[in-house]
Amino acid sequence: MGQSIVITQSRTWPDTGVFEDLVRLRDKAPLVHCITNTVVTNFTANVLLAVGASPAMVVTIEEVADFVRIAQSLLINVGTITTADAEVMLKAAGTALETDTPWVLDPVAAGALAYRTGIVGELIRLQPTVIRGNASEILALSGSAGGAKGVDSTVSSSEALSAAVHLAKITGAVVALSGEVDYITDGVEVIRVPGGHEIMTKVTGTGCTLGALMAALLPISETALGAAASASVIYAVAGERAAKLSRGTGSFAVAFLDELSTLGIE
Amino acid sequence: MGQSIVITQSRTWPDTGVFEDLVRLRDKAPLVHCITNTVVTNFTANVLLAVGASPAMVVTIEEVADFVRIAQSLLINVGTITTADAEVMLKAAGTALETDTPWVLDPVAAGALAYRTGIVGELIRLQPTVIRGNASEILALSGSAGGAKGVDSTVSSSEALSAAVHLAKITGAVVALSGEVDYITDGVEVIRVPGGHEIMTKVTGTGCTLGALMAALLPISETALGAAASASVIYAVAGERAAKLSRGTGSFAVAFLDELSTLGIE
């Protein structure tokens, strides 16, 4: 991790590639299997519907493998994990690996709590296509020391960039590091996505649903790196526009869905 | 199923019967026991409160039978069913049958996944008052071949109409077939409810909460057929009005609750 990190490119809206990904997403409407936390299920479904994807939450052990086989991609978010969820997540991820279904791991609060950190470790061995987290989570997973307060990071994304590159190298996953600036890396390239708005940290699920959007774009984009970067750009521009139209956090969440549902089709 | 289907009537807002049902609903504020999926619990409660009903989600095996005895009606939606939920749903439906409590079954993704299709079959034997589903679900339950993509139908409601009539005949339930046009049938009469707006398919829970509204109207309306039709008309008009006032899917969901909470009392 001592090497210097070179940021390969910086992307913002409008970007031809991102725009094309969004158009293809609305056209193909991929079925995205979401196993996510109970706080953000509704917002996640609405975000995915807004951008034209087809979300479905199938979460019981009897069905989860069958549904991974039907879906075009999978999201696993451990935010409110329970003992029963852990078994479901491992089976889903194992089936995704077996069937070459691209999948996103959102390791909420990994590093802060021993149980989920262990489960996240097992999930990583099942080869997520993308790992999306904040600086604390990425630092913890890369084996570095990091700071977290509950589910929120106390470290900035730039401080965790070398950890993200390292994590991508050791896991083979694309690592999407979310923060004031997002960084997306496959261990070789690093894409920088600035933008967004601070109010996004005051609305629950803006990070979790970014992971869901990455899952939606995985079967659409040419590369996983491109899918994760497109998702970040779409989020940044929708967040900026929504922030301008809102009076507080309630109207921001509404405007954010409005922007996502009209972006690229105005 | 070879017989020709005759549509008995078509209902739209304003309709005297529907209006009276809505007024009675606000007046009586029935207690509606909801066992529904984790994606739409909040939206379901807010929809029921908006129209004047009193929703309650009681979902543990120790309490579910007691609460069915207290409630005026019951909703069972299998969207995010788990092993534990299945036991709770069967006990609730069994108690509803025993106590003559009217209940609505929403068989989300039945036909697409074996486990839930089996549970839905068991639930149907416990005599739901209304079965509300999309074309794919109704086709699957009636024993016909149908298309589904995850939780969304790939078949239009008119294509599934004869399956709905057949399902009503073999189960004794009113069948409410949701789609661009809704059809509600008891196996003899068929009520057609046009309207609504396409944006409703881009907001999660618009179908699920329609089932909840049917449950709220069951103890209010003179017949189950009338309850389901009133719910569809209320939804169609609230959806149309909200669509006119919204800029995207976020503001649509807000405006939809606003319309439901003011409809008939403007």
Added chain:
Amino acid sequence: MGQSIVITQSRTWPDTGVFEDLVRLRDKAPLVHCITNTVVTNFTANVLLAVGASPAMVVTIEEVADFVRIAQSLLINVGTITTADAEVMLKAAGTALETDTPWVLDPVAAGALAYRTGIVGELIRLQPTVIRGNASEILALSGSAGGAKGVDSTVSSSEALSAAVHLAKITGAVVALSGEVDYITDGVEVIRVPGGHEIMTKVTGTGCTLGALMAALLPISETALGAAASASVIYAVAGERAAKLSRGTGSFAVAFLDELSTLGIE
């Protein structure tokens, strides 16, 4: 309970103490561990984020004790309790007692259903700092007869005031009795908080999230009585302002979050 109840003070916005509590809340951003019902998880997180707190829902038996040790306060709301939840709640409350972590108990529908009433009794023995409920719940817990319809009270808050004072005396908890007027008491003092708006009863979770706000203020305010009173005042003023800006229940919920997120920083 035959003694006459003296209301010590009445608080409304602007109140210097409440304002200072809110400023300190935004400054300290306490980590609030929420174990709450599945209907209101999202709204609860958004309410806490709006006022500057840092919410986290950690709900599995393997993690709950560890997380209580990290958090500054705890909320336990039994609204959609399951068998597994009960074990988690008891372990969380036991750890809170052991570690002197202040915690709020929201005994939704206690008295109406035997199972949860039993669990709530066990939780009360683990010494909640605040018990927040409606009149029916407080009457039931104090051993008085009370009326409830599902999760809503059929008795006004003033009728339950002496029960609240009694419950505070026998448990040692501050009791926050919510209704048209809120009363907060430690068994000696009684603080009256008028205000709010009737539309709040038509949006799910306005009571549940008030309990969450009390939990957020417990590590901030000088006394538990003050924390509960500040939360009620903040809710009353945000509710009144939001009601003026809304067209129905959908826009009310949005405006309510907007008000909470801007209150005291306009």
